[in-house]
Amino acid sequence: MSIQVQNVSKMFGSFQALNNVSIDIESGELIALLGPSGSGKTTLLRILAGLEGLDEGAILFDGHNITNVSPKERKIGFVFQHYALFRHMTVFDNVAYGLKVRPRKERPSKEEIAKKVNDLLALVKLENLADRYPSQLSGGQRQRVALARALAVEPKVLLLDEPFGALDAKVRKELRRWLRKLHNEFHVTSIFVTHDQEEALDVANRIIVMNNGKIEQVGTPEEVYEQPNSPFVYDFLGNVNLFKGRLHNGKLTHGQFEINVPTHLDSHDDAIGYVRPHDIHIEKENSNNDTVAATIVHIHLLGPIVQIELKREDIDEYLEAEVTKEHYRELGIKKGDVVYIRPKQLKVFVPEDFSI
Amino acid sequence: MTKSFEAQPEAPLTVNRTATKSYALQESALIKWTFITISLLFLSLFLILPLVSIFVTALEKGWETYIASITHPDALSAIKLTLTVVLIVVPLNAIFGIAAAWVITKFSFKGKNLLITLIDLPFAISPVIAGLIFILLFGAQGLFGEWLYQNDIQIVFAIPGIVIATLFVTFPFVARELIPLMQMQGITEEEASISLGASGFKTFFLVTLPNIKWGLLYGLILCNARTIGEFGAVSVVSGHIRGMTNTMPLHIEILYNEYQFTAAFAVASLMSLLAIITIVIKNFIEWKAEKS
Amino acid sequence: MELTLKKRKRNTIIPGFSLTLGYTMLYLSIIVLLPLSMIFFNTFSMSWSEFFETISHPRAVASYRLTLSTALAAGLMNVVFGTIIAWVLVRYQFPGKRIVDGLVDLPFALPTAVAGIALATLYAPNGWIGQFFDFKIAYTPLGIIIALTFIGLPFVVRTVQPVLQNLGIEIEEASASLGANRLQTFFKVIFPELIPAVITGFSLAFARALGEYGSVVFIAGNMPMETEITPLIIMTKLEQYDYAGATAIATVMLVASFIFLLIINIIQWYTNRKFNQF
Known part of the structure; x- marks a missing residue:
């Protein structure tokens, strides 16, 4: 099912939770709503589910306006942040609930319900735990029960609120993979809320980055990571070094750096350059005069990527750089060494671009 | 800079707290046993001895007198009246308690705190005053007195008066138990139920009620105990008509004031048994609620 | 609203x-x-002077004094013994603890009239307990205090108990590790945590005691000017069909209870603010 969100706004008292938000989601997409807490992502999800009303705007499912349709008629499956499993019901009864509460004439027979529930439990690999109560399950198992329960009503849209938030790292990775697999099999339009960039980049095929009740950027994981269109997105997705300087004749001056910025030839203003740690070039000898000297403060040597903390010699600022292990070995640097650095790639935003 | 925080898997090492309780966290045995002795002595003087004395005095003149006292027609009619009051008051206040707890815990609206305060109000009011207000309302010179007289409806000095005064006194019990419990449980299970297509009533009976059953039962038990035992308010509105408007506590008072101590204590012992049963059930519920 | x-x-x-x-x-x-x-x-419906005359009648004033002072005394008794009992029930193991714990609820479950006749009989000059004392207990203000203590006991125990239970052992360990002895730990670390609960328990017990009737009438003796509590004055006036007089006294009691509740709420608000500041 395709979803259109049209100019939706929502206030909680005097707090603007959503400010004129519009999104088009195509049928079968796997979308991540990414943003910090208070960005409005959960509110948007709850409005899509019909759990929350909206002040202005409209929600369309497959082109039909369902803004005032009750949640039970929306054909959605909602997975709650802390699962909201019925604690007094067994796993089986939890999954069967959505079928059992249907009006008598729409309700499947007992046998049909049992078969359906058992199929779903097999799908989430919990067939042996059907008689357990939620309190007897681990976090990951509860999450899977919540998913099975939401899927039992054959939703056209699956909405997940921070689906992996309360789980430990290992289980989270596993469930991430599993959710992607599930989506590949069922192709149900799925939207999940997360504040974890890694999770969004890993699972979703499109990411909606939200901040302060507005949409900052919509795009594939590559797009939002490689070409952030605002300082906020730059900052929120991945680590970044800030070069707070001044623009003059197409150059950004920051300490002894003078970096060519062909995109901002006419600006003469304070500006900030954003440089990813892996875009910091390090060399041992000063081969070129566009570099700046910096002292290595700390080397973090875990995994294939080496993180290097540097203190600049020209001004009192710290930088973070990342190099591959091979490159690190080639350089042959150690803590306390003075090296020469320059940004390989930098994106500049002048203050009017700012929303942080 | 934002970096996701990866939670560490739970450490397998657990420390047994009680086993390693250090010396610094314990008082000397002398202090411990002094405190225990003080507690037990105090409880003996104020709770245990009174309870024991009720049964001893009741049986002072043997089983026959005891049986005769509690099977006396006046005693039996008092028991019957008390049970009637319970059967009306407890369900009514239970329905109110559930409705009030539902509106207070599932919705946010202006004036909620005022509403909570008003629900607690009867606890702050002397039972005698609770009786008085119904005399002022329904008594001969009361607001509705004239109208009731003309229509030949008797409320005060009759059973309806006893019921309504008891309703007032036991008004907050169920609501008070349910409000914090339902507050703690939040609304996500109800939301989940409704998002899965259940109606409001189905959600209440299939999801909410099973979750609050122990709290509800607890409130019912407390409400029941107070209903059975209410004295002051009922004393004001009853008119003390023997065999007609005497509840068990009022019957005890009459017997006591007539120096029929054995009979008074015999009925009192029945009520004490009920109190003990109440406490046992209450503890059972607490134990059950803790387990689930 | x-x-x-x-x-x-x-x-x-x-x-x-x-x-x-x-x-x-x-x-x-x-x-x-x-x-x-x-x-x-x-x-x-009363004139101001009638109203004032009724509520300031010496017998009424004596009853206010008696009701307030006995309720206060009983409340304080319960603060001391209730806290000790709560402490003992949470921190120590001893045989019969579960029964003692359950028994604390007896005043909630036992009808007040039953408690009243039992206490009156026990503490009467020839009663099981009264006989050991040279002075009268029942039929004096002392008897009233005993009845009110009985009624109020569970309030303090049941409000302090959960707080003690939830009090993390860590803060005591922290205190001990910083060199405090047991007494210092109790008074500087544990007791301040208990204060809000103790105040709540006291105010509940006190409010209940102010209006209590059933358990008191039997043990009080009900002598005008000496052992006549305010609810009894209302009762007496009602029996004489003096509804206006009864209402006037009831007004005084209601206003007093509301003022008391207000004061307690302010104190609670203040202590909560103080303790939740960090």
């Missing part, structure tokens, strides 16, 4: 707002608010 959903638009999908709110308000009005308003309604 404006009782509308904060947002006019549908803000929640939980059903039953109008139904439950309507029922709650209706029931509350019929059972509590309307009857209670009769007190003030009827008080206004």
Whole structure:
């Protein structure tokens, strides 16, 4: 099912939770709503589910306006942040609930319900735990029960609120993979809320980055990571070094750096350059005069990527750089060494671009 | 800079707290046993001895007198009246308690705190005053007195008066138990139920009620105990008509004031048994609620 | 009081707002608010001088003094012994602990009249306990204090107990590790944590004691000017069909209870603020 969100706004008292938000989601997409807490992502999800009303705007499912349709008629499956499993019901009864509460004439027979529930439990690999109560399950198992329960009503849209938030790292990775697999099999339009960039980049095929009740950027994981269109997105997705300087004749001056910025030839203003740690070039000898000297403060040597903390010699600022292990070995640097650095790639935003 | 925080898997090492309780966290045995002795002595003087004395005095003149006292027609009619009051008051206040707890815990609206305060109000009011207000309302010179007289409806000095005064006194019990419990449980299970297509009533009976059953039962038990035992308010509105408007506590008072101590204590012992049963059930519920 | 959903638009999908709110308000009005308003309604039917004369009658004033002082004494008794009992029940193991714990609820479960006749008999000059004392206990203010202590005991124990239970052992360990001895730890670390609960327990017990009737009338002796509590004065006036007089005294009691509740709420608010500042 395709979803259109049209100019939706929502206030909680005097707090603007959503400010004129519009999104088009195509049928079968796997979308991540990414943003910090208070960005409005959960509110948007709850409005899509019909759990929350909206002040202005409209929600369309497959082109039909369902803004005032009750949640039970929306054909959605909602997975709650802390699962909201019925604690007094067994796993089986939890999954069967959505079928059992249907009006008598729409309700499947007992046998049909049992078969359906058992199929779903097999799908989430919990067939042996059907008689357990939620309190007897681990976090990951509860999450899977919540998913099975939401899927039992054959939703056209699956909405997940921070689906992996309360789980430990290992289980989270596993469930991430599993959710992607599930989506590949069922192709149900799925939207999940997360504040974890890694999770969004890993699972979703499109990411909606939200901040302060507005949409900052919509795009594939590559797009939002490689070409952030605002300082906020730059900052929120991945680590970044800030070069707070001044623009003059197409150059950004920051300490002894003078970096060519062909995109901002006419600006003469304070500006900030954003440089990813892996875009910091390090060399041992000063081969070129566009570099700046910096002292290595700390080397973090875990995994294939080496993180290097540097203190600049020209001004009192710290930088973070990342190099591959091979490159690190080639350089042959150690803590306390003075090296020469320059940004390989930098994106500049002048203050009017700012929303942080 | 934002970096996701990866939670560490739970450490397998657990420390047994009680086993390693250090010396610094314990008082000397002398202090411990002094405190225990003080507690037990105090409880003996104020709770245990009174309870024991009720049964001893009741049986002072043997089983026959005891049986005769509690099977006396006046005693039996008092028991019957008390049970009637319970059967009306407890369900009514239970329905109110559930409705009030539902509106207070599932919705946010202006004036909620005022509403909570008003629900607690009867606890702050002397039972005698609770009786008085119904005399002022329904008594001969009361607001509705004239109208009731003309229509030949008797409320005060009759059973309806006893019921309504008891309703007032036991008004907050169920609501008070349910409000914090339902507050703690939040609304996500109800939301989940409704998002899965259940109606409001189905959600209440299939999801909410099973979750609050122990709290509800607890409130019912407390409400029941107070209903059975209410004295002051009922004393004001009853008119003390023997065999007609005497509840068990009022019957005890009459017997006591007539120096029929054995009979008074015999009925009192029945009520004490009920109190003990109440406490046992209450503890059972607490134990059950803790387990689930 | 404006009782509308904060947002006019549908803000929640939980059903039953109008139904439950309507029922709650209706029931509350019929059972509590309307009857209670009769007190003030009827008080206004008296002239000011009549009203003042009734409430300042020496017998009434003596009863206020007696009711307040005995309720206060009983409340303080319960603070001391209730806290000790709560401490013992939470921290120590001893045979019969479960039974003792359950027994604390007895005053909630036992009808007040039953408690009243039992205490009166026990503490009478020839009673099981009274016989050991040279002075009279029952039929004196001392007897009233005993009855009120009985009634109020569970309040303090049951409010302090959960707080003690939830008090992390870590803060005691921290205190001990910083070199405090056991007594210092108790008074500087544990006790301050208990204060809000103790105040709550005291105020509940005190409020209950102010209005208590059933357990007191049997042990009090009910001598005018000496052992006559205020609720009894209301009762006596009612029996003489002096409804106006009864209402006047009731007004005094109600106002006193409300002022007391207000003071307690302010204290609670203050202590909560103080303790939740960090």
